[in-house]
Amino acid sequence: MKRKKIQRKREIGGxxxxxYEVFARQTSDDPLTHVGSIEAPNDALAEVRAWYIHDEHxxxxxxxxxxxxxxxxxxxxxxxxxxxx
Amino acid sequence: MATRIKEDAFDEAAxxxxxxxxxxxxxxxxEEEMTPRYRDVVxxxxxxxxxxxxxxxxxxxxxxxxAPTLEDRIAVAAAIQDELGHAQxxxxxxxxxxxxxxxxxxxxxxxxxxxxxxIEYPHHDYIECCVAMLxxxxxxxxxxxxxxxNCSFGPYARSLRKVNFEEQWHVGHGERWVKFxxxxxxxxxxxxxxxxxxxxxxxxxxxxxxxxMKTRTDQLSYKIRGASNDEMRQRWLAEVVPYCEEVGIDxxxxxxxxxxxxxxxxxxxxxxxxxxxxxxxxxxxWEEKFAQWRKGGSNKIPALKRLQGECWGKEFxxxxxx
Numbered sequence: 516m517k518r519k520k521i522q523r524k525r526e527i528g529g530x531x532x533x534x535y536e537v538f539a540r541q542t543s544d545d546p547l548t549h550v551g552s553i554e555a556p557n558d559a560l561a562e563v564r565a566w567y568i569h570d571e572h573x574x575x576x577x578x579x580x581x582x583x584x585x586x587x588x589x590x591x592x593x594x595x596x597x598x599x600x
Numbered sequence: 601m602a603t604r605i606k607e608d609a610f611d612e613a614a615x616x617x618x619x620x621x622x623x624x625x626x627x628x629x630x631e632e633e634m635t636p637r638y639r640d641v642v643x644x645x646x647x648x649x650x651x652x653x654x655x656x657x658x659x660x661x662x663x664x665x666x667a668p669t670l671e672d673r674i675a676v677a678a679a680i681q682d683e684l685g686h687a688q689x690x691x692x693x694x695x696x697x698x699x700x701x702x703x704x705x706x707x708x709x710x711x712x713x714x715x716x717x718x719i720e721y722p723h724h725d726y727i728e729c730c731v732a733m734l735x736x737x738x739x740x741x742x743x744x745x746x747x748x749x750n751c752s753f754g755p756y757a758r759s760l761r762k763v764n765f766e767e768q769w770h771v772g773h774g775e776r777w778v779k780f781x782x783x784x785x786x787x788x789x790x791x792x793x794x795x796x797x798x799x800x801x802x803x804x805x806x807x808x809x810x811x812x813m814k815t816r817t818d819q820l821s822y823k824i825r826g827a828s829n830d831e832m833r834q835r836w837l838a839e840v841v842p843y844c845e846e847v848g849i850d851x852x853x854x855x856x857x858x859x860x861x862x863x864x865x866x867x868x869x870x871x872x873x874x875x876x877x878x879x880x881x882x883x884x885x886w887e888e889k890f891a892q893w894r895k896g897g898s899n900k901i902p903a904l905k906r907l908q909g910e911c912w913g914k915e916f917x918x919x920x921x922x
Contacts, residue, residue, distance in 0.1 A: 519909060521706050532695060551759065552692055554701065568685040571762045593630040 528556025534582040535561040539574045547576065611635070622752035622823040629754045631697065641818040642753050643697050645825075648714045650690030652740065654705065655715040656683040658903035662722050663729035672726050675773055679733070682766040689759050696755075710904035711896075718802040720897025727781050727788060731795035733774025735840065739806035741767040742836045743825070750826030779847050796849055801870060801879050803840075804853070807833045809886065810868075837862035852881075874898065 527533070537551045550569050555561035558579075565579045587593060618635045628634060634642070660680050667673040691701040718736050723729040744767060748760035781788040807829045808814075819825050827835070837853055841862055844851045852865040866881045869889035873880050 519706060521702055523702060526702055532701075534692075534695075551689060551762065553688065554692055554695060564688070567681070568688050569762065570681075570685075571765050590630070593632060 535579040536582050537565045537569050537579050539577040541572050542575055619821050627754045628752055638822050641822055642824055646690055646693055650687055650694060651714045653683050653687035653690055655719050658907055659719050660723055660729060662724050663726050666725040668726055676729060679770050686763050693755060706908050710901045713904055715900060716806060717893055717897055718806055720900040722899045727791045728795050730774045730777040731799055733770045734778050735799045735803035737767060737770040739803045739836055741771055742832050746825050746827045746832060750823060752823040782847050800851055834862055
């Protein structure tokens with residue numbers, strides 16, 4: 516069977532996938548809210564994917580943060596990013 | 601790949617304790633809070649959801665090419681883009697559990713994809729696409745609304761806000777244009793009815809076997825979802841039957857006043873005659889039904905092969921689509 520050649524290095528950017536958290540708000544009154552998480556090989560593609568995947572609203576602000584940059588304070592050592600109050 | 605863990609490997613006390621916690625409203629946020637059996641059922645549920653989302657891409661694609669006006673093309677393209685986004689969201693969650701998306705999508709044998717019969721046939725044109733949105737997207741939407749409301753795994757429930765926000769547009773789009781084509785001309789009316797005849801029994805089986813046949817009820821015990829198969833089928837019928845009755849479309853289901861519930865006018869399971877594309881309303885055994893499901897619809901393997909084999913970039917434009 517003919518398959519696409521997937522270059523893992525190009526697809527995921529390294530030996531393991533790199534993740535980004537997506538935050539957005541619809542109006543300047545709204546809190547910046549976690550709306551999802553994406554995988555991308557680099558920052559530029561993370562922007563594109565955030566835009567592509569999370570276009571459910573016309574956001575006033577949309578941004579991505581590398582998941583690795585998040586320092587867990589209440590959920591130390593866990594995968595939890597956002598805990599609802 | 602998720603594998604079923606042997607029953608005797610479970611610490612029953614811990615499993616029961618978790619069942620009580622989630623039933624009391626506790627929301628799980630992290631893998632370390634899960635028991636092995638919970639992990640198994642939640643990852644299996646997400647895995648099927650991810651495969652269903654990706655399968656819709658090649659299924660809807662022919663109707664994108666056949667859409668009659670620019671507006672229709674934009675609408676179908678937007679729906680396909682939504683579904684791709686949903687697939688990304690689902691596979692992304694699986695990655696937190698050690699799944700490899702590249703492997704799942706591009707290196708897995710197409711027969712291993714866990715798709716449903718409803719989306720194993722191509723939507724050839726725009727009318728078929730709209731009927732599939734009306735019946736099939738609505739079936740999926742019935743499931744995902746229940747999950748968003750009830751799922752005890754927080755990240756999954758939250759991820760469905762976006763999914764459901766977009767699915768309501770697909771269903772609404774289907775409703776609007778099915779009605780339009782029903783009233784447009786005798787020819788389009790005929791096409792709507794033919795497609796409803798084809799898809800109705802498939803969508804009604806989206807929710808799986810009747811509750812009385814269920815042996816594994818982990819999805820409910822661990823509150824991955826809130827409603828049973830039959831309860832979800834009732835919710836779906838409660839939307840589909842009044843809509844079709846109002847428009848005038850014939851469907852093999854009605855509201856039974858004595859039972860106070862919606863009932864099908866046939867006794868499932870029934871089989872699709874794959875030669876004629878018509879349903880044979882003679883009740884068969886569940887073994888025969890499962891065999892048809894296992895075999896899969898005619899488009900399953902070709903569609904997934906295409907997904908895995910199609911070239912992009914310059915090659916994509918050269919190869920075109922057949």
